[in-house]
Amino acid sequence: MISTILIFPIIACVLVMLVKKKAFGTLMVNAYAIVHFICTLLLAAGIWENTVPYFAVDSTNIIFLIVLSLIFLMVAIYNTGYVRHLEGSDKKLSHYSFMILVFVLSMTGTLLSTDLAISWILIEGTTLSSAYLIYFNKTKHSIEAAWKYVFICSIGIALAFVGIILLNISSGAINTMNFEQLYQHATEFDLMWLKLAFVFMLFGFGAKMGLAPAHFWLPDAHSESPSPISALLSATLLNSAFLVIVRVFKIMELANCTNYARLMLLVMGFLSLFVTAVFVYHIKNYKRMLAYSSIENMGILAIGMALGGAAFYAVVLHLIGHSLAKASFFLTSGNVLELFESKRTKSVSGLISADSKTGWLWVASFLAICAFPTSLLFISEFIMIKTMILDKHYILCGLFVLLLTIILYGIGRVVIKMAFGELSEDKAKVVEKNINKISILMYIPQIILLILVFTMGIYIPDCLNEIIKIAAGTF
């Protein structure tokens, strides 16, 4: 099954490059999304073999894989509607589909790999493939965003490699990068080198995950890429980098350096929240606003990891909730961009009167991301706050709630103005011209994602809850 997930896109890529037709490229992306989803379900059910050399499904990565698979399926559906009105030659759009396939393949590989070196190589692969996708519109802004993305992430990844070398030094005579073997021998590691290695790896993979202070690429890249790609970047790519950090964190835990690692994660987590709280007020571009919200949520994940205990369960819930809600938010922002032809928040108002479906999806996505009950994020943030209080971290808890409230107000203000304001006459004409571009396929994915987020806040199926609990147990 794993081989199918990994080999199918390679064949699909070759076919896409041979046929070079827009429709065929889109078809292949959809085909891979379906194959990916079916394989993931079978792997989660444990029906098929789940190990090949260097790649395996284990109790930690299965939940990441399920999230990736679901988001990819939804993005593929949206993408089918989106590319219909996308301008560009067949060749350019084949490249677009080709790169989506490579991008998802690298993310899947990163999640499934059992070896730190392979994870690292594939994370580099995600940078290279997504750089093209960010640059897809070929404007001055998109080239600037892509350049910053490639450059910052390459430096981050290079520093992560320094971390890998230091980990190799600390591991003494053990010459392996296999996670299981690293876990087994973690107690024998030299602690000074291990701590140094963790700093480099946290910074390197943290850059890719969007944790402050290495987050600078994220708002640019997310706002300049086509909306389906923004959704993939935010809802799946950041998770892939997070999984590597989770695995490295486990090595630290087993080597009895937990407090050190937690402190580092806590600092980066709160810094991310702080950066978002400061910047979210001045943002003039709603896609950048969503990108900052991603930085905030990655910060929350880091803080959850630092808290440990019951918060691990909350981290997994938050990861799922954020991915579903943010994918829906970004996809809806794609609709808004199609309708109003502008990313400026000032240029968009009266969204509900312009297109009620997009308008309500926009509001519902906001409610989901701001942890309005019964959103899944409400449960996860509630558990984290409860853990902080039970552990007597009152100041941290106060700071956490304060920063989240500031961010909530900052985003809420913009979203409400955009959704409920007055629709001016000239904007109404623009919307009328563009409303035909939004097909039914550009509403369905968001509706499904939002139903899932709000339902999972009340009821999580037993089988899924079991997977989440086991995953949280392995953190």
Place this chain on the structure above:
Amino acid sequence: MATGFIILFGLTMLYLAATSRIVAHIRILIIQGFLLFLICCCGMEHHNWLSFAFLTVETLIVKSIVIPWFLFKVTKKTHSNRDVAANIPHFYCLVVATLILLGGFLASNYYFSSMKMISPIYFGVSVATIIISLWLITIKHKIISNVIEFITMENGIFLLSLSVSKEMPMLVNMGVLLDVFIAVYILGLFVNEINKEFNDLEVSHLSDLKDYEYND
């Protein structure tokens, strides 16, 4: 013998900090690639022949022929000869780089001499190289200079991986090669695209995307 080459490697970083001609920077990359090859030769007893062959290809062919050739081509195409407008005058650049390198040597002698797993001098110089490169990236104005400093940083990391007196897994080496190769290729392509779009290679042009004032 290896120590001499490593010190020479450290000195190339000083030259990089003190000059502004892009062509001279690319020549430095050739020299660094060759020095890394010589350092690999000196530490041959740690490697089996396959690993040694791999390292030779990586240092001699990729680092000192393919990458510089590619960068020369990019420089010619984009007519970028000098990076004169650095934020800090070259003399101070040289002073700071020297201090960092000195720090590297001192650190390697005083703090890591007790460590058995690594060779101190390799460690000190490679860390100094990485820091100098990162620092130069922040002060240079031309995009192509940033790419060159990115490669010197990768060279520093490569030296660090050689400092581990046991063998790194082959996979890791392959990863580095892939990283350098593709990163340079992609960065090079972007340099061309940026040159086409902006008619110049100044980093300051790439500052349109920000939070406060934004033009669609």
